[in-house]
Amino acid sequence: MVARGNQSVIATNRRARHHYEVIDTHEAGVVLAGTEVKSLRLGRASLMEAFATVDDGEVWLRNLHIAEYYHGSWTNHTPRRKRKLLLHRREIRQLEVKVRESGYSLVPLSMYFRDGRVKVELALARGKKKWDKRRALAEREAQREMARGIGWQLKGRRTHARGRRKALDYDPR
Structure with a gap:
């Protein structure tokens, strides 16, 4: 993890800026289980195939890989489950309208800890x-x-x- 000010970067999606033209970015919180947070503190996450969708007024992060916590027991999480993103209702509506337009996608650019909470930098992007x-x-x-x-x-x-x-x-x- 790389520390920048009061935030430490867990994972970045370096290929996203190559494959997509970033139009707008948003910061979103992530709903996680305990073992997921412990695994993220060890820096064991990959955003390579991750993307976000808007379903029924909620934003979901899909295909994010968080490795299982090696000290976890039967309560361990599924590595590629869908995770809910926390955004304001107004932001969700704006994103939903834009995503319905052809050619726009929601792509996570980076994942980091800010003040002890996991945040995702989510980009509204158009494919190049x-x-x-x-x-x-x-x-x-x-x-x-x-x-x-x-x-x-x-x-x-x-x-x-x-x-x-x-x-x-x-x-x-």
Whole structure:
């Protein structure tokens, strides 16, 4: 777990920002059993396949994997059960209207402890097309190249020194 201020991150969904364009984010509480909390304190959760749905005015988190607590007994939880998310009624209505529109999904971005309570950062997102993903990757690569070039300029070089002496105006005399 990574501590940031008064919150410590349990799990993140790094692929979500690659596969989805995030429109809006909400923080939601999660209804959990005791052994689930103990397992989360050990950092044993995965958001990779998780998603949220709105059913009968309630938001449910599905496919979230929380590993069974190894000291648990017959009271241990089911790893992939659906879990209720705690949001205000107004927020639930807004999300329900947006999700009914085509192309929107509810995707968990991260799960963390805030003041001892488990919270989920829930994103209202639209799926990216393949060309959107390629464009984002190209933009990220271009930004890296520009940052590298600026770094080389600050060091007094014209380009990087990985065996390219011609590019550095190397004079062997």
